[in-house]
Amino acid sequence: MTAPDEGTRWQRIARRTVGEDYARTYAERFRAMAGRGEDVHGEATFLAGLVEPPASVLDAGCGTGRIAVRLAERGFDVVGLDVDAAMLEVARDEAPDLDWRHADLASFDLGRRFDVVLLAGNIVPLLEPGTLPAVAERLAAHVAPGGRVVCGFGLDAAHLPAGCPVTPLADFEAAIRPAGLEPAARWSGWDRSSFEETGGYVVTEDRRSS
Known part of the structure; x- marks a missing residue:
């Protein structure tokens, strides 16, 4: 058994807060929410408001594939990428015909560009320490000219998993600008609510001009 540290x-x-079988536990949690009639597709709905299918989308940090599967159902050309093999195993079980890639966001190279690169689910603050600039460079390298990088992440402890440090929005913006991405819009949630710095959560849209 893998040690929790x-x-x-x-x-x-994930192991400390959810348990060793965290990947399937997370997937089951969202299935249960959907079964109760809760909307678990806010991120996909948000993205569909930015671009229309069959636009290409890289779901970077796709986890168990919830968002990628929904986007594919809506007609988008989707690739899901994650560093966590256990999460990808669940994603492949859920949608074996989709394109799933096992890779590190700080070093991946898919050899193509996308209309949108999406990072949902607190990917930014969960990155390994010191890797944000390298991740920003890799994200920008995979965005087509005029394309977008869209990220959603918590800005305070209340909106992050227990034990996850905060990545200030200023640190995120300081990393993306040298990578060639320019801020386009900020919201306080996937429902497009107006951004408030005290709201504890941000959805960012950044564009690549060339």
Whole structure:
């Protein structure tokens, strides 16, 4: 059995807060929410308001594939990428025909560009320490000219998993600008609510001009 202090920051936090079988536990949690009639597709709905299918989307940090599967159902050309093999195993079980890639966001190279690169689910604050600039460079390298990088992440402890440090919005913006991405819009949630710095959550849209 893997020790709870081994693996990536994400894996350590997931094991400590959810348990060793965290990947399937997360997937089951969202299935249960959907079964109760809750809307679990806010991110996909948000993205569909920015671009129309069959636009290409890289779901970076796709986890168990909830968002990628929904986007594919809506007609988008989707690739899901994650560093966590356990999460990808669940995603492949859910949608074996989709394109799932196992890779690190700080070093991946898919050899193509996308209309949108999406990072949902607190990917930014869960990155390994010191890797944000490298991740920003890799994200920008995979965005087509005029394309977008869209991220959603918590800005305070109340909106992050227990034990996850805060990544200030200013630090995020300081990393994306040298990578060639320019801020386009900020919201306080996937429902497009107006951004408030005290709201504890941000959805960012940044564009690549060339």
